[in-house]
Amino acid sequence: MNPAPLSSGTLNDIILPILYMLAAAGFILAIKWMNSPATARRGVVVGEIGMLLAVVGTLLRFDVVNYQWIFVAFFLGTAIGIPVAYMMPMTAVPQRTAFSHACGALASALIGTAEYYKGISQGPKITTVEMTALVIETLLGFLTFTASLMAFGKLQEVLPQRPMTYKGQNIVNLVVFAAAAGTGLALIVSPEQAFLFPIFTVLALLFGVLLIFPIGGADMPTVIALLNSYAGLSASAMGFVLNNKMLIVAGALDGSSGFILAVIMCRAMNRSFSNVLFGAFGQLQTSTAKAGERPVRSAGPEEAAQILEAARTVVVIPGYGMAVAQAQHKLREMADMLGKRGVNVEFAIHPVAGRMPGHMNVLLAEADVPYDKLREMDDINPEMPMADVALIIGANDVVNPGAETDPKSPIAGMPIIQAYKARTVMVIKRSMNPGFAGIDNELYYMPNTIMLFGDAKAFVSSIVKELGALARA
Amino acid sequence: MGAYEFDLWVFMLAAFLGFQLIRGVSPLLHTPLMSLTNAISAIAVVGAILITGAKDAGTLSLILGFSAVLLATLNVVSGYLITDRMLKMFKRREPAKK
Numbered sequence: 034m035n036p037a038p039l040s041s042g043t044l045n046d047i048i049l050p051i052l053y054m055l056a057a058a059g060f061i062l063a064i065k066w067m068n069s070p071a072t073a074r075r076g077v078v079v080g081e082i083g084m085l086l087a088v089v090g091t092l093l094r095f096d097v098v099n100y101q102w103i104f105v106a107f108f109l110g111t112a113i114g115i116p117v118a119y120m121m122p123m124t125a126v127p128q129r130t131a132f133s134h135a136c137g138a139l140a141s142a143l144i145g146t147a148e149y150y151k152g153i154s155q156g157p158k159i160t161t162v163e164m165t166a167l168v169i170e171t172l173l174g175f176l177t178f179t180a181s182l183m184a185f186g187k188l189q190e191v192l193p194q195r196p197m198t199y200k201g202q203n204i205v206n207l208v209v210f211a212a213a214a215g216t217g218l219a220l221i222v223s224p225e226q227a228f229l230f231p232i233f234t235v236l237a238l239l240f241g242v243l244l245i246f247p248i249g250g251a252d253m254p255t256v257i258a259l260l261n262s263y264a265g266l267s268a269s270a271m272g273f274v275l276n277n278k279m280l281i282v283a284g285a286l287d288g289s290s291g292f293i294l295a296v297i298m299c300r301a302m303n304r305s306f307s308n309v310l311f312g313a314f315g316q317l318q319t320s321t322a323k324a325g326e327r328p329v330r331s332a333g334p335e336e337a338a339q340i341l342e343a344a345r346t347v348v349v350i351p352g353y354g355m356a357v358a359q360a361q362h363k364l365r366e367m368a369d370m371l372g373k374r375g376v377n378v379e380f381a382i383h384p385v386a387g388r389m390p391g392h393m394n395v396l397l398a399e400a401d402v403p404y405d406k407l408r409e410m411d412d413i414n415p416e417m418p419m420a421d422v423a424l425i426i427g428a429n430d431v432v433n434p435g436a437e438t439d440p441k442s443p444i445a446g447m448p449i450i451q452a453y454k455a456r457t458v459m460v461i462k463r464s465m466n467p468g469f470a471g472i473d474n475e476l477y478y479m480p481n482t483i484m485l486f487g488d489a490k491a492f493v494s495s496i497v498k499e500l501g502a503l504a505r506a
Numbered sequence: 507m508g509a510y511e512f513d514l515w516v517f518m519l520a521a522f523l524g525f526q527l528i529r530g531v532s533p534l535l536h537t538p539l540m541s542l543t544n545a546i547s548a549i550a551v552v553g554a555i556l557i558t559g560a561k562d563a564g565t566l567s568l569i570l571g572f573s574a575v576l577l578a579t580l581n582v583v584s585g586y587l588i589t590d591r592m593l594k595m596f597k598r599r600e601p602a603k604k
Contacts, residue, residue, distance in 0.1 A: 056549070061523065061527070063542060064528070064531075064542070064546075065527050065530070067531050067535055067539050067542060068527075068530040068531050068535075069532070070532075070593065073535060073596075074590060074593045074594070076542070077586055077589050077590045080542065080545065080546055080586065081586050084549060088555070091552045091556065092555060094556075096556070096559075096560060098559060098560070098561045099559050099560070099561070102558050102559075102571070102572045102575075103555055103558050103572075106558070106572050106579060107579050109576050110576045110577070110579025110580040110582075111583050114579065114580045114582070114583030114587070115583060115584070115587065117580075118584040118588045118591065119587065121588065123592070123595075126537060126541075126588075129588065130540055130541060130544065133541075133580075133581050133584065136577040136578075136581050137544060137548055137550065137577070137578070137581050139573075140548070140551070140554060140573075140574040140577035141550050141553075141574075143554075143570045143574040144553045147567045147570035147571055150566055151557070151567055154564075155562070257540070264547060268549070269517060271550055272513070272517075275552075275553055276509055276513065277553070278513065278516050279552070280550065280552065280553065281513055281517050282516060282520040283546050284547055284550075285517050285521045285524055286520060286546060287524075287543040287547035288521065289523075289524030290527075290539065291540070294536060294540065384533055389536075389537060389540070390533070390536035390537060390540065391535060391537035391538070392537060394533070394537065394596075395537045398592070398596045398597070399595045401595075404534055404597065404598060405598055
């Protein structure tokens with residue numbers, strides 16, 4: 034039952050490579066068009082067309098003859114995928130991303146496993162090159178699968194967000210990784226030793242779990258980007274196994290994308306990869322945290338509203354706390370009210386604010402904040418001395434002046450949004466408890482700083498109410 | 507050996523192309539970007555189709571292939587839809603005022 038009207042040779046040898054090439058071109062264009070919000074949606078369409086061409090072309094291949102299971106899987110995948118895509122709240126984007134990395138990586142690893150068992154039971158002997166690609170594919174696939182599930186658990190708060198550390202952790206991780214890599218090498222040398230494959234699988238899965246143990250919530254942006262990269266590289270390795278250039282290109286694009294994002298995240302924290310992965314940030318510094326016994330100035334919503342209303346420029350600096358409190362909609366309402374009264378409100382976004390790259394931007398865009406109001410750190414910092422008010426909501430380390438002034442600070446050298454340069458600094462915060470990383474923040478004790486104690490959403494709501502009252506008065 | 511050498515070249519060039527393209531993406535869109543590249547790499551569904559649809563696919567191949575098609579399809583469908591849903595939210599103009 035070959036549905037292709039063409040002779041099978043023509044399709045497989047001439048038409049299919051062209052379809053694959055067009056698909057790869059579509060993927061490249063899709064990413065290129067992501068450089069601006071104006072063209073990005075066009076990019077999604079091009080990517081979809083590319084994917085459709087590649088899938089239909091593959092289905093028509095003469096060596097694909099059993100369709101029933103493929104279509105059942107298509108149906109199930111779509112039936113789960115559509116509700117997930119439409120019902121997922123935007124605040125759950127980091128979890129969803131971790132989850133999809135897990136799915137993609139597992140798919141890739143399962144295909145590699147199937148290829149391996151097919152290769153040793155039938156057909157020509159697996160070559161060393163193929164086996165090397167297979168080992169890389171399955172190693173990255175399995176370890177990314179469990180690592181992403183762990184990341185998902187931490188983001189969903191099923192697992193503790195604090196880094197989990199124990200003595201000798203790095204040595205244990207190293208040993209497990211070396212064992213996995215060693216078994217992989219043995220498989221490359223003699224693929225017919227089939228008993229090694231399950232051992233290899235278990236070691237890879239185990240390493241994925243251990244890798245995420247010491248990662249704290251604040252390091253999630255880097256780790257998610259890194260897992261994105263691994264999942265892509267696994268798909269690319271599959272391209273080597275199947276000798277399929279489109280897969281190699283798609284996987285390489287994903288791999289390089291994740292890698293670049295991880296580098297950007299590391300740079301935004303002034304830390305190295307190894308420090309993020311093995312440093313267990315947050316745990317080591319808890320001892321340096323001092324309880325907030327020094328005097329601070331605080332104010333209620335009424336005073337805050339008056340100060341905001343009298344300002345010409347307000348820079349809002351959001352952090353993960355805004356996402357937790359779901360304050361973005363109220364915040365936009367506040368910005369609109371101030372805007373109507375002639376106050377220029379802008380949002381300054383630190384690259385690592387939130388739990389994944391670009392997290393804050395998506396939340397604020399969802400709340401209808403126009404994207405030209407969302408400013409990057411390097412772009413807004415020169416303007417901070419001109420700002421009348423810097424309003425900090427749920428951010429801590431990314432505005433900590435200690436990063437610039439205190440060389441002994443755990444975050445020394447980390448680029449920050451220079452909120453302290455604004456004429457008045459207002460910080461909405463639950464209490465004086467130190468933030469996630471347990472680092473004390475000098476900003477709170479500065480003479481021009483006003484602490485606004487309370488839940489972010491509730492406090493912004495009260496400010497909105499006060500602004501309404503001021504408008505009527 | 508020709509094929510594998512060629513593949514390595516393709517990989518190297520595609521990775522550099524990726525580096526260049528991603529550098530051009532504004533941090534504003536980093537979340538949708540990750541969601542898009544994740545959907546793109548779910549093109550691994552092609553490999554899963556080859557496994558599942560093969561004439562001589564054994565039980566193990568069928569189970570593994572079927573699961574892989576399902577997982578990859580899930581990523582393709584939800585990945586593209588979510589990317590588009592996020593991108594739709596990025597608006598330039600001020601929201602309409604009453």
